[in-house]
Amino acid sequence: MDCGSSGQAKNGVSAAVISVGDELMLGQTQDTNAKWLAGQFTLRGVLVREFRTVHDDLEAIESVLRELSARHDFLVMTGGLGPTDDDLTREALRRAMDVVEPLEVDAPALAALDMWFKDRGRPMTANNSLQALRPKGARCLENSLGTAPGLYAHIGRAHIWCLPGPPREMECMFETQVAPHLPHCVMATAAVHSFGQGESFLAQVLGQRMSRQSNPLIGTTASGSIVSARIRAVDAAANPQSMESVMQEIERLWAPYAFGRDQETLAGALGKLLVSRGERVSLAESCTGGLAGSFITAISGSSEWFSGAAVTYANGAKTDLLQVPNELLAAHGAVSAPVALAMARGCAALLKTQWSASITGIAGPGGGSETKPVGQVFIGICGPRFETVKKFHYPGDRASIRDRAAKSALALLRFALLGQEAFAAPMIWESK
DSSP, rough: OOTTSSSTTOOOOOOOEEEEEEHHHTTTTOHHHHHHHHHHHHHOOOOOEEEEESOOOHHHHHHHHHHHHTOOOEEEEOOOOSTTTTHHHHHHHHTTTTOOSSSOHHHHHHHHHHHHHHTTOOOEEEHHHHHEEEOOTTTEESSSSSSSOOOEEEEETTTEEEESSSHHHHHHHHIIIIIGGOOOOEEEEEEEEEEEHHHHHHHHGGGGGGGTTTTEEEEOOOOOOOOEEEEEEEGGGGOHHHHHHHHHHHHOOOOOOOOEOOOOHHHHHHHHHHHTTTTOOOESSSSSTHHHHHHTSSSGGGTTTTTEEEOOOOOHHHHHHHHHHHHHHHOOOOSHHHHHHHHHHHHHHTTSSEEEEEEEEEOOSSSSSSSSOTEEEEEEEEEEEEEEEEEEEEEEEHHHHHHHHHHHHHHHHHHHOHHHHHHHOOOBOOOO
């Protein structure tokens, strides 16, 4: 099957994933199958256009099969193939195929089931034999890791595979009996991550580069205040430089906010800069309570460039550990620019690092005032011949305020290492 420039096959090939089970609808079990299947389709150049979760109801499963088979080329349904009364996939498939005859026994599948139980020295009960039933016109798929055979059938243009629900069985069956029948069209994916500006602003910067007719195709997503450009290219092997050139263009347009690609984190990007300069960093945290430090220590090998953090939550800890003068606290309060700068200086001296960042603020929900509202945070940066403080006002609840403040401290350290021009770039939450 040929690949086109619009991000899918020329004939509009698409897929849908259906997950069956009351336990999914009730939130008792996480649907990891759908995520895995979407990734496998993407690797083969097929976009999953719809996900559906259906409870154990015959009419509901039949209805979704009819609906999705009318507009997709490939359907994969997981679950509902067991031996109990709530395993309804086989019968729902028969109805959706408009097969009048009742389910029929698949002799090879029944023989395989019988052998599975004999090999384990167990008798096969009557309800287990139900797993070898299939609609006329469908065929059973071998399950080398369990008892429930899969099913393959056509409804109109749609190729339909019904796979068992247990992930280990489902993944094996997909790789051996579904994947070989999918298009041989590689889709490459990549991401460029940024921090410090909103998604709408960054999308506007990309402009027409986000056209839905482009290949590579660019889209933006936001999670945890990290805005990412998600890039996918169909048949990228034919032009391996296209993805790289697109990523470089996004990094140029998003500078200095763009910090890394794919699995790279903000803390990891900071670490690379410090290692390249042979320098180290420390943190003085108040309202974030060690969160910024945890982002750093989540990275293996960060001890090469991170000396540690002083979590100085109480004023006494600020004076005792960081040598913040009591007079400064009395005159300006803990949440202030002078105290933030004193904290950064004291931390760099305490832990003997070239660079240090401090975070002091009001994470809420209580503790705010008219002059110092909830969400107000000061971040101090101290480095070689470089000292400054920036003031922020973060919206959201306590968790989001702390998260944004911790990431902002890492981002400001990165900007400072990049130079004055980068450090001067405004961040969305900066406050005068």
